[in-house]
Amino acid sequence: MVEAGYGLIDVIFIDFQARIPMVEEVKMLNYVMILSLEDGMSMPAAVSRIVAKSKTYLTQSCGASILAFGHAYGAYSDFGNMLDKYLARAEKEGKTSEEMAEILVKENLNSEALGVSNLMLKDPAAKRMFARAEKLGVAGKYIAFTKEIVNAAQKISKEPVDLDMLGATGATMMDLGFSPEAIWAIAAVTRAFGAGAHVCEEIEREDYMRLGQTLTPKEDYDGPADRPVLSLEERAKHAKPAQTYTPEEWKKAFVERQKLPGSGWAVVEEIKLLPKKK
Numbered sequence: 001m002v003e004a005g006y007g008l009i010d011v012i013f014i015d016f017q018a019r020i021p022m023v024e025e026v027k028m029l030n031y032v033m034i035l036s037l038e039d040g041m042s043m044p045a046a047v048s049r050i051v052a053k054s055k056t057y058l059t060q061s062c063g064a065s066i067l068a069f070g071h072a073y074g075a076y077s078d079f080g081n082m083l084d085k086y087l088a089r090a091e092k093e094g095k096t097s098e099e100m101a102e103i104l105v106k107e108n109l110n111s112e113a114l115g116v117s118n119l120m121l122k123d124p125a126a127k128r129m130f131a132r133a134e135k136l137g138v139a140g141k142y143i144a145f146t147k148e149i150v151n152a153a154q155k156i157s158k159e160p161v162d163l164d165m166l167g168a169t170g171a172t173m174m175d176l177g178f179s180p181e182a183i184w185a186i187a188a189v190t191r192a193f194g195a196g197a198h199v200c201e202e203i204e205r206e207d208y209m210r211l212g213q214t215l216t217p218k219e220d221y222d223g224p225a226d227r228p229v230l231s232l233e234e235r236a237k238h239a240k241p242a243q244t245y246t247p248e249e250w251k252k253a254f255v256e257r258q259k260l261p262g263s264g265w266a267v268v269e270e271i272k273l274l275p276k277k278k
Contacts, residue, residue, distance in 0.1 A: 080180025115167020
């Protein structure tokens with residue numbers, strides 16, 4: 001195929017969809033991947049640089065960057081599965097896409113995977129992606145539904161919101177025929193190209209860091225004040241058991257534990273399901 005003139009974008013369609021894409025689809029995916037490749041000093045980019053400073057292999061640093069894509073940053077699978085869920089529900093309940101978009105927003109307004117936020121109020125990139133898809137004739141039901149979601153969110157949100165890159169990328173790639181999980185994989189691996197450039201620059205311009213070289217400055221510490229170490233004889237007077245024996249004791253202990261940063265008691269685990277067969 002390469003010798004016949006096909007390119008990387010064509011092969012991605014073949015790998016994930018077992019079909020040769022239309023020229024317009026190739027242009028659209030190329031557009032999406034270029035926008036996904038580099039986003040400045042983002043959290044995954046910073047992670048790749050931090051890992052690089054410990055003198056790891058470049059692949060390890062890029063891998064760390066990809067692993068930073070989760071259910072908040074880069075939540076393509078959550079976003080895409082949400083669209084499928086509510087579109088199926090609209091068909092089952094006989095509702096219009098506008099009606100279902102309003103229901104979706106009311107039930108997911110504070111979700112990181114909504115595809116609508118205050119992140120792109122001054123940046124036209126997300127809207128331009130939809131405009132490009134429409135110009136190329138590849139916009140379909142997912143872009144149309146996402147536009148309804150944006151309108152519904154703008155009606156009830158207490159702050160200005162608009163289409164963001166998660167919503168634009170997710171809806172556009174689903175209209176190109178990619179599954180939510182495939183979008184996650186393609187976007188994350190595309191981002192590895194940018195991460196690789198960050199790693200190379202970090203290695204070329206900065207020094208490596210060794211264990212113990214960088215410690216937390218005292219002025220950044222906000223934990224309990226220094227206290228003298230208790231002697232073993234004094235230990236029994238101050239030691240506290242983990243066990244509680246009444247609901248009231250348990251509740252009191254739980255509240256106190258939530259006040260301890262780094263304990264994990266204040267963390268709410270939101271990842272409900274791993275990908276499964278539909």
